[in-house]
Amino acid sequence: MSQPAQAEFPDRDVTMLIGYAAGGSTDIMARAMAPFIEKYLGGKATVVVKNVPGAGGQVAITQLAQADPDGYTIGNLNLPGTVARTYDRKAAYTIDSFTYLANIVDDTNIVVAKKGVYSSLKQVLDKAKKDPGGVTYGISGLGGDDHLAGLQLARAAGVTFTFIPFNSTAPCRAAVMGGHVDVAGINISEIHGYDNDLLVLGIMGEARSDLAPGRPTAREQGYDVEMSGTRGFVGPKGLPDAIRDKYIAAIKATYDDPAFQEIAKKQGLVLRILPGEKYKAFVKKQSDFIGEVWRTDPWKK
Secondary structure, eight states: OOOOOOOSOOOOEEEESSSOOTSSSSHHHHHHHHHHHHHHHTTTOOOOEOOOOOOOGGGHHHHTTSSSSSSSSSEEEEEEEHHHHHHHHHOOOOOEEEEEEEEEEEEEEEHHHHHTTOOOOOHHHHHHHHSTTTTTEESSSTTTTTHHHHHHHHHHHTTOOOEEEEHHHHHHHHHHTSSSSSSEEEEGGGTTTTTTEEEEEEEEEOOOTTTSTOOOOOTTTOOOOOOOEEEEEEEEEEHHHHHHHHHHHHHHHHOOOHHHHHHHHHHHHEEEEEEEEHHHHHHHHHHHHHHHHHHHHHOOO
């Protein structure tokens, strides 16, 4: 008796789980990419973006780790936040709970202040030295990339900040614009559209950026700090090789598509593709670093 032919993947809709609210930087990336990934996967799939916010992305990434490894559920993995959640609370996943598809965004951290309040990073750090804990530093959540960047800066400068966590970038950015915190840690893409309101005091990357023309790096100012928020896509552990490879090819094709590149430029997405095993190795390195920070300077809830 002959066996029925197996349908070619994908033959139905794919759910893309996003662990943050609609309108945030991760959601913007996902929605920009979804139609292109759908196109390059081929088949009968529609890629449906599903926002499952909560616990700093932990709700969605836990659902993803526990999903069937059939290729019909993928989702975002944000570093360092996804890994940080495994240190500061109980988590039902580890970095080995996923099949790594590709990183797509590498969004450098920056320190910003309301224009007219501070003119340099040195001014902020001088105040912090004179008044330990007196400088308030807004962050979008404990254990995220902006928090880890702030911890690094504090250690490099020998100061203590009072970190003020918010539940996302938007209220954190609003707080510094409103003068409710001295400075804020955000990603460089998140300065997009706020150039007239916020001044970039330091870029936590290897080089200056066209997204903040003329503004210096922290390293230029004598503080060896480097941190960024990366965003990519993973599936559950055990995804069949053929399906994994099909996703990687679709994401690469999306990345190379001039139409997507134009959308990314307009939305201020800072792109860096790391496919497959390169992405997995990158996550492992980040996890080791986060563990070292946690052991020496744990953040408190």
